[in-house]
Amino acid sequence: MESFKKITSIVTPLDKVNVDTDQIIPKQFLKLVQKSGFGKFLFFNWRYDEQENKKSDFVLNNPNYENSQILVAGDNFGCGSSREHAVWALLDYGFSVIVAPSFADIFFSNCFKNGVLPITLDQKLVEKLLQETGVIEVDLENQMIKTPSDEISFEIDSYQKKILLEGLDDISLTFQYGDKILEFEKQSTVPSVL
Amino acid sequence: MGKTLFEKIWESHIVVEKQNSPTLIYIDRHLVHEVTSPQAFDGLRQNNRKVRRPDLTIATMDHNVPTTDRTLPILDQTSSVQIKTLEKNCKDFGIKLFDIDSPNQGIVHVIGPQLGITLPGTTIVCGDSHTSTHGAFGALALGIGTSDVEHVLASQTMWLEKPKPFEIRVEGKRKNPHAVTAKDIILSIIKNIGTSGGTGTVIEYRGEGITDLSMEQRMTICNMSIEAGARAGLIAPDEKTFDYLRGREYTPKNYESLVDSWKEHLKTDNDAKFEKEFVLHIDDIAPQVSWGTNPGMTCDVTDSVPSPDEFSNGDPNQKRGAEKALDYMNLKSGTPIEDIKIDRVFIGSCTNARLEDLIEASKVIKGQKISSHVKAMVVPGSQMVKKQAEEMGLDKIFINANFEWRESGCSMCLGMNPDILSPGERCASTSNRNFEGRQGTGGQTHLVSPVMAAAAAIHGHFVDVREMDLS
Numbered sequence: 058m059e060s061f062k063k064i065t066s067i068v069t070p071l072d073k074v075n076v077d078t079d080q081i082i083p084k085q086f087l088k089l090v091q092k093s094g095f096g097k098f099l100f101f102n103w104r105y106d107e108q109e110n111k112k113s114d115f116v117l118n119n120p121n122y123e124n125s126q127i128l129v130a131g132d133n134f135g136c137g138s139s140r141e142h143a144v145w146a147l148l149d150y151g152f153s154v155i156v157a158p159s160f161a162d163i164f165f166s167n168c169f170k171n172g173v174l175p176i177t178l179d180q181k182l183v184e185k186l187l188q189e190t191g192v193i194e195v196d197l198e199n200q201m202i203k204t205p206s207d208e209i210s211f212e213i214d215s216y217q218k219k220i221l222l223e224g225l226d227d228i229s230l231t232f233q234y235g236d237k238i239l240e241f242e243k244q245s246t247v248p249s250v251l
Numbered sequence: 252m253g254k255t256l257f258e259k260i261w262e263s264h265i266v267v268e269k270q271n272s273p274t275l276i277y278i279d280r281h282l283v284h285e286v287t288s289p290q291a292f293d294g295l296r297q298n299n300r301k302v303r304r305p306d307l308t309i310a311t312m313d314h315n316v317p318t319t320d321r322t323l324p325i326l327d328q329t330s331s332v333q334i335k336t337l338e339k340n341c342k343d344f345g346i347k348l349f350d351i352d353s354p355n356q357g358i359v360h361v362i363g364p365q366l367g368i369t370l371p372g373t374t375i376v377c378g379d380s381h382t383s384t385h386g387a388f389g390a391l392a393l394g395i396g397t398s399d400v401e402h403v404l405a406s407q408t409m410w411l412e413k414p415k416p417f418e419i420r421v422e423g424k425r426k427n428p429h430a431v432t433a434k435d436i437i438l439s440i441i442k443n444i445g446t447s448g449g450t451g452t453v454i455e456y457r458g459e460g461i462t463d464l465s466m467e468q469r470m471t472i473c474n475m476s477i478e479a480g481a482r483a484g485l486i487a488p489d490e491k492t493f494d495y496l497r498g499r500e501y502t503p504k505n506y507e508s509l510v511d512s513w514k515e516h517l518k519t520d521n522d523a524k525f526e527k528e529f530v531l532h533i534d535d536i537a538p539q540v541s542w543g544t545n546p547g548m549t550c551d552v553t554d555s556v557p558s559p560d561e562f563s564n565g566d567p568n569q570k571r572g573a574e575k576a577l578d579y580m581n582l583k584s585g586t587p588i589e590d591i592k593i594d595r596v597f598i599g600s601c602t603n604a605r606l607e608d609l610i611e612a613s614k615v616i617k618g619q620k621i622s623s624h625v626k627a628m629v630v631p632g633s634q635m636v637k638k639q640a641e642e643m644g645l646d647k648i649f650i651n652a653n654f655e656w657r658e659s660g661c662s663m664c665l666g667m668n669p670d671i672l673s674p675g676e677r678c679a680s681t682s683n684r685n686f687e688g689r690q691g692t693g694g695q696t697h698l699v700s701p702v703m704a705a706a707a708a709i710h711g712h713f714v715d716v717r718e719m720d721l722s
Contacts, residue, residue, distance in 0.1 A: 073575075074568045075446055075545050079686040084667050088315065088329035090289035090336050102688045107674060131568055133447040136480060136545075137686060138665075139380040140287065141396035162414075162450060162482050163380060163394055170398030214412070216272040227398075228300070231406045234267050234275060238303075238408055241266045246512075247279040248503040249306035250368050251347055 058172050060224035064154055064195040066126040070187040071116055076130055077137035078164060082146040095142055096149030117150075127154040127195060129186045134175075135164025144171045154195050156202075158183050169217050172224065176202070176211045197222060253520025255416040256487050257453040260391045260517075264374050266408050273410040278403050279373035280390075282359045283310035283346065285337040286667065287378030291401035292340040302344040303407045309368060310341050311349040313358045314667045318630050318657035321351060330668065344404075355500070357633020357659045360384040360601040364470065365635055367499030371488040371513045376403055381601045381683065383476040386485035387469035388492055389517045391453065393483050414482040417452035418525035419444075421460030423534040429611060429721035431536055433468035434603060434681070434700035436460065437475040438539035438549045444529055446547040449481030452527060455519060456486050460533045466495040467605040474602045475683050478546040487518050540588050540713055541685045541698040543576035548685070550588065552703070552715045558584035579687050580695050581675070589713050591697070595678040596621070596708040597690070598654075598701055599630030600664035603681035606639050608701040613645045614721050615705035616652040622711030628655040628670070630662040654708070666691050679707040 086098040103115045111118045128147065134157040135143060144167045147155065153173055158180045160168075168175040174197060178186070186193075191205040197218060202209040220227060231238075254262070267275035281304075288310070295302070302308060315330040317323075325331040334351065341348035349355040355362055360381055363369040371389040376382060378400040385392035399409050419440060425431045441448070454476050461469065469486050476484025493510045496502055503509060537551035543562075550557060559577065561584075563570035577584065582591070598604065598612055609629065621627050629649050631637035637659055640646060646656045663670040664682035672678055672694025681704050685696040699707065702716045 072571075074572050077545070077684075077686045079665075079684070079689050083688055083692070084665050087286050087667060088327075088333050090333060091293070092290050102692055107693070133450070133480065136446055137380065137477075137684060139378060139394040139396055141290075141378075141398060144396070159447060159450065161447070161480055163396060167396035167398065170396065214271075214273075227410060228298070228402050228405050231275065231402065231408060231410070234408075237266050237275070238277070238406060241277050242407075245277070245279075246509075247370070247373055248505065248509075249304075250280065250309055250501055251306050 058224045058226060061153070061172055061174060061197050061221040064126050065192060066124070067122065067192055068127045068129050068186055068189050069116055069122045069125040071128055071130040072187050074131035075133045075136055078135055078140050078143040079137055081135070081143040082140065087140060087142050092145050093149060095146035096151070099146040099150040124151065126151055127156065127193065128152045129156045129183060132158045134160050136161040139163045141167045144168055144173055148173055156183060156186055169220055170227070172221060174221060178209065178211060182209055253523035255519045255523045255525060256389065256455055256485060256517060257391065257416050260372055260374065261413060273412050275408050276374060276411050277408050278376050279307060280368060280375040281308040281403050282363055282375065282377035282382070283308060283400070284314055284359050284377070284379060285312045285333045286314045287397050288340065288400055289333065289336045290397050291404055292344065294401040295344070295404060300405045302346060302404045305345040307407060308404070309347045309349070310337060311356055311359055311362060312337055312351055314661045314665065316351055316660040317668050318660050318662050318670060321658055327669065354634050354638070357635065358601045358604070358661055360474065361605060361632035361636065364388065364495070365499065365633060367496050367502035370496065371492060372517050376409065380477040381474050383481070383484050384470050384474040384601055386473040386476065386483050387466060388496070389485055389488035389513070391483055391485065394477060414451055414453045415526040417449060417454045417481065417527040419454050419456050420458040420528070420530045421456060421533055422458050422530060423460055423532045424463065425533050425536070427717050430702060430717040430719070431538060432611070432700040432702065433464055433471040435536060435539045436531070436533060437472045438541065438546065438698065439536050440529070440531055441475065441479045441546045442539070442549040443531065444479055446478060446545050447480040449476060449479035452481050454479070454481045454484040456484060460531070461486055462489065465607060466491055467607040470605065471602055475546065478683055488513055538700060538703050538716055540703065542580065542582060542588065543573060544579055544685055544687050546683065546685060546698060548573065548576055549698070552588050552713055554588055556582050556584050556586045556588065589715065592677070592712045593625060593679045593697070593707050594676045595672060596625060596627035596704050597630070597663045597678055597680040597682065598628070598704050599632070599662050600682035601632065601661070602683040603701050604630060604632030604636065606636050608681065609636070609640050609645050610643070611721070612701040612705040613648045615702050615716065615719065616709060617648050619652055619709050621653045621708040625708050625711055627653070627708040628657055628663070630657045630670070631659045633659045663690050665689060679704045679713065
């Protein structure tokens with residue numbers, strides 16, 4: 058995984074609550090067997106009509122937000138299905154920061170495995186960011202969002218921060234505890250399936 | 252201070268615990284399916300890693316599989332590739348696979364318990380959010396993403412922030428337990444606590460309203476924990492649990508000694524503390540019907556579609572969400588639920604496609620025909636459920652009523668196979684999600700119990716099943 062760098066970008070405002078992973082990446086696109094190429098299907102049913110023409114009223118089709126790397130959304134972002142394809146689609150499209158007042162648990166956890174930073178902020182601050190038209194900077198190292206008029210600090214678990222900043226592969230990290238896993242298995246009384 | 256059931260299972264699975272860091276938890280059972288696993292196996296190959304414990308891992312194909320004649324080739328090439336990829340991955344990595352022709356094939360959350368693979372006190376994961384189903388057996392069962400699937404395949408562990416214990420007590424007795432079902436209980440809970448009410452928690456369902464339920468009904472409850480945003484949901488095991496698992500194909504040989512140990516350990520202590528609590532009284536609850544685009548947007552069958560103001564309680568974001576939902580669902584506030592006409596009926600999914608669900612639904616339709624403008628299908632949760640139902644003659648009851656009787660799979664719960672709604676079609680569905688486009692782009696889903704779905708099929712619109720004789 059690549060290490061997470063400082064992000065400087067305009068904000069894409071997606072002013073909706075309960076954005077579920079079925080909306081982020083509809084089921085018809087889950088049949089690919091690789092992780093790449095999902096970006097063109099991101100928010101597919103909101104981006105395109107039945108003839109696959111772009112819907113002009115959807116924010117991703119507004120040319121002002123092209124190349125934005127920061128998505129700001131409402132409460133409970135990423136709820137529903139555990140599909141990691143949702144994070145792959147956001148990342149492949151170009152988003153590496155998602156800001157919301159709250160996230161669904163599985164989606165939140167999936168973000169860190171792919172170098173995407175989910176930031177939980179107070180509702181009022183999210184509302185301000187939804188209105189922000191200038192370029193903002195997201196600095197993970199210092200846990201700070203700088204807007205043209207404001208500096209907003211954010212919280213993040215120190216372990217998750219390290220994973221993102223160093224681009225660590227958590228399976229390699231876990232293998233360092235191989236002896237502990239073996240020790241656990243020796244005392245476990247749970248029978249095998251087969 | 253005492254401990255909750257969740258805390259006991261958690262503590263007995265800690266491999267590494269550090270301050271200000273997630274905990275490394277051991278996983279006893281890993282269930283794998285075709286949609287969320289290919290990238291995980293690829294990751295193993297790229298890094299020359301093996302599956303650490305193939306003997307704790309099982310796989311089946313459920314999401315993509317056609318529910319029509321299995322002797323015919325799969326027409327959808329991308330589905331076919333995904334299914335073949337799972338076959339190859341299981342062969343290469345030595346994982347037991349219940350393939351498309353196996354008598355044990357079915358929705359992974361239906362077959363785990365049916366085969367005795369799901370056990371009390373264990374940790375169970377699967378790359379599927381409805382893994383919470385297995386919590387009905389007193390297991391800590393978690394839905395995970397594909398990166399964690401790879402992590403568990405490689406290490407049989409995963410890093411997890413400890414969720415908070417949340418007690419939901421279900422008190423009272425239903426007056427008509429055939430008409431007011433487990434589905435109505437869990438939809439009532441989600442209606443009250445909201446779709447993020449359980450975020451960051453593991454719910455333990457307790458109380459007379461829960462212990463009264465059969466194992467299959469308890470699975471319906473735990474299944475939808477994720478729709479309340481919870482990391483998992485569980486129920487303490489009791490004699491019903493132990494009886495259900497006794498003598499199944501993969502039930503462990505030393506089962507009775509395990510039961511003795513479970514009886515002693517797998518319960519919440521009297522002085523344990525939950526961080527959150529909610530109580531639902533069920534004496535007077537009605538059958539539930541969802542009207543919107545998430546499972547929290549639900550009301551009694553005797554209600555009318557609410558206005559966005561009524562629904563949102565002054566929250567402007569929720570109000571806009573409700574407006575959008577009504578627009579998508581093509582519904583007007585104030586319309587009585589019983590006046591809503593439906594085009595399709597789907598009885599299926601890991602929520603409601605077990606034998607009891609089919610038995611209950613069959614009572615509603617026996618000797619009747621579905622409405623002439625309705626298309627209806629039954630998709631049993633597994634091939635074993637299908638076979639048992641056929642031995643009881645349920646297939647004939649459904650077929651005689653003009654239902655289609657299908658092979659098992661996830662089917663129209665998420666429409667990854669050809670079973671989908673057309674744009675504008677309205678469906679009474681026993682599944683778990685009414686998200687926009689979930690059952691097909693532009694399709695409109697109303698979540699209901701199997702008896703409510705069956706009654707809607709007969710009448711062509713929603714009806715209150717409490718007025719029927721279902722005993």
